[in-house]
Amino acid sequence: MSKQEKEYFHALHILEDNCTGCTSCVRVCPTEAIRVRDRKAKIDSLRCVDCGNCIEACAFHAIIPRSDTLDVIHNFKYKVAIISTSYFGQFTEDVSYEVAKQALYELGFDDVQEEAMVTQFQVEMIRDYIRANRDKRPILSSNCPTVVRLIQLKYPSLLSNLFQLEAPMSILTRYLRESIKQEKGLEENEIGIFLIVPCVAHVTAVHQPEGAYKHLQDGAFSIGMIYGKVREYIKHLKNNPPKIETFPKGLMWALSGVQADLVDCEDIRALSVNGVDNVMEILSRVEDHYLDQYDFIVLRSCTNGCVGGCLNVENPFVAMSRIKKMIKEGKDKKIDVHDLIELYHAGEFDVAPLSSRPVLELDKDIKKAIVKMKKLNEILTNLPGLNCCACGSPSCYALAEDIVQGKATIEDCIVLLRRHSREEEESKQEEIKSAQDKV
Numbered sequence: 001m002s003k004q005e006k007e008y009f010h011a012l013h014i015l016e017d018n019c020t021g022c023t024s025c026v027r028v029c030p031t032e033a034i035r036v037r038d039r040k041a042k043i044d045s046l047r048c049v050d051c052g053n054c055i056e057a058c059a060f061h062a063i064i065p066r067s068d069t070l071d072v073i074h075n076f077k078y079k080v081a082i083i084s085t086s087y088f089g090q091f092t093e094d095v096s097y098e099v100a101k102q103a104l105y106e107l108g109f110d111d112v113q114e115e116a117m118v119t120q121f122q123v124e125m126i127r128d129y130i131r132a133n134r135d136k137r138p139i140l141s142s143n144c145p146t147v148v149r150l151i152q153l154k155y156p157s158l159l160s161n162l163f164q165l166e167a168p169m170s171i172l173t174r175y176l177r178e179s180i181k182q183e184k185g186l187e188e189n190e191i192g193i194f195l196i197v198p199c200v201a202h203v204t205a206v207h208q209p210e211g212a213y214k215h216l217q218d219g220a221f222s223i224g225m226i227y228g229k230v231r232e233y234i235k236h237l238k239n240n241p242p243k244i245e246t247f248p249k250g251l252m253w254a255l256s257g258v259q260a261d262l263v264d265c266e267d268i269r270a271l272s273v274n275g276v277d278n279v280m281e282i283l284s285r286v287e288d289h290y291l292d293q294y295d296f297i298v299l300r301s302c303t304n305g306c307v308g309g310c311l312n313v314e315n316p317f318v319a320m321s322r323i324k325k326m327i328k329e330g331k332d333k334k335i336d337v338h339d340l341i342e343l344y345h346a347g348e349f350d351v352a353p354l355s356s357r358p359v360l361e362l363d364k365d366i367k368k369a370i371v372k373m374k375k376l377n378e379i380l381t382n383l384p385g386l387n388c389c390a391c392g393s394p395s396c397y398a399l400a401e402d403i404v405q406g407k408a409t410i411e412d413c414i415v416l417l418r419r420h421s422r423e424e425e426e427s428k429q430e431e432i433k434s435a436q437d438k439v
């Protein structure tokens with residue numbers, strides 16, 4: 001494993017014994033990060049953007065998500081959970097907003113806060129940023145870690161378009177850390193702040209935050225992982241619903257398309273896009289300046305946004321409908337954002353400029369890259385062009401690239417192998433026939 005590979009954390013791994021080499025994962029990976037060799041799948045850590053497509057595609061449960069184990073919270077004196085808005089769409093309709101939130105206290109947290117608390121503040125911050133950076137339009141949202149990594153990997157020319165301030169859960173983390181230190185008189189290392197997240201990309205982002213200047217969260221738990229325990233607590237809480245602060249209006253953040261609608265106003269035109277294939281198409285168009293009419297583009301890798309995250313348990317459409325119901329029925333509490341504004345002006349939510357991940361180039365040396373490209377094209381003309389994935393690479397082009405990079409051989413192409421053996425068989429038969437004719 002190269003030094004660079006070791007630097008990239010991913011919140012998923014392969015259980016080799018379960019893998020049958022079926023190549024379903026190879027076909028759905030948007031960055032061509034998976035190869036099957038010797039009937040076993042392998043993920044290229046440099047290319048993976050943690051979209052989670054492969055987890056959903058594997059019928060043999062050979063690719064599984066990684067998240068922290070719940071007992072890590074006991075390493076801290078004061079434990080805080082920050083909940084992604086999509087969490088509230090995961091329960092049946094008889095489970096109220098308050099009960100779903102209280103269940104997390106029962107899990108062992110001293111404090112439970114919601115991403116929804118700061119989403120309206122985030123909208124104002126985005127508008128401010130867009131108005132101050134008209135030369136960089138369209139500004140691309142940086143909330144979805146998969147989209148950020150996709151841009152680093154495949155669209156580096158768009159890095160300057162990325163929104164360069166923290167996302168809501170990180171804003172809340174910074175704010176809480178400061179206020180808990182002051183209110184409770186605790187040291188930084190006594191406070192553990194954890195995220196409850198809907199996707200592998202957010203787990204990765206906690207362990208490897210891009211552009212963060214300071215220590216952020218101490219771990220992340222997937223909604224799917226804590227769901228069983230939470231359901232147990234909910235059963236007991238339902239008969240005795242707690243009185244607890246909630247922020248229904250902020251839950252809009254979980255709904256696909258709403259973020260763009262919230263930012264959209266008289267002088268700002270916003271567009272919302274979700275689903276990794278749609279995101280890639282839109283990013284290509286932004287690169288070609290086809291979408292210069294937009295000031296802001298909200299990009300989410302999961303279908304329907306964060307409610308479509310692969311670590312959720314509920315169907316995203318049903319989850320969306322439940323969240324809409326909570327927004328309609330809930331009473332909003334006015335949030336004092338005075339402290340947040342102060343932190344914002346002090347530069348606490350700034351993000352360092354991100355760098356690209358130049359792993360898709362054939363060689364760093366331009367001369368060598370040209371030679372390799374020539375060789376690649378020669379190999380490509382000999383391959384059948386079926387893009388069948390039977391070789392274990394995602395396309396004939398990818399196999400040619402793998403051969404040039406010394407990661408595969410032409411014999412990996414099963415179609416070519418069969419064709420050659422058929423041709424050999426035919427020529428053998430012809431030889432036998434002509435020998436018989438002579439006799």
Ligand code: SF4
Nearest residue numbers: 019020022023025058
């Ligand atoms: S989908 Fe990928 S990981 Fe799962 S069994 Fe098939 S080749 Fe193996």
Ligand code: SF4
Nearest residue numbers: 029048049051052054
């Ligand atoms: S998580 Fe996404 S990018 Fe990473 S290997 Fe799986 S499909 Fe490819």
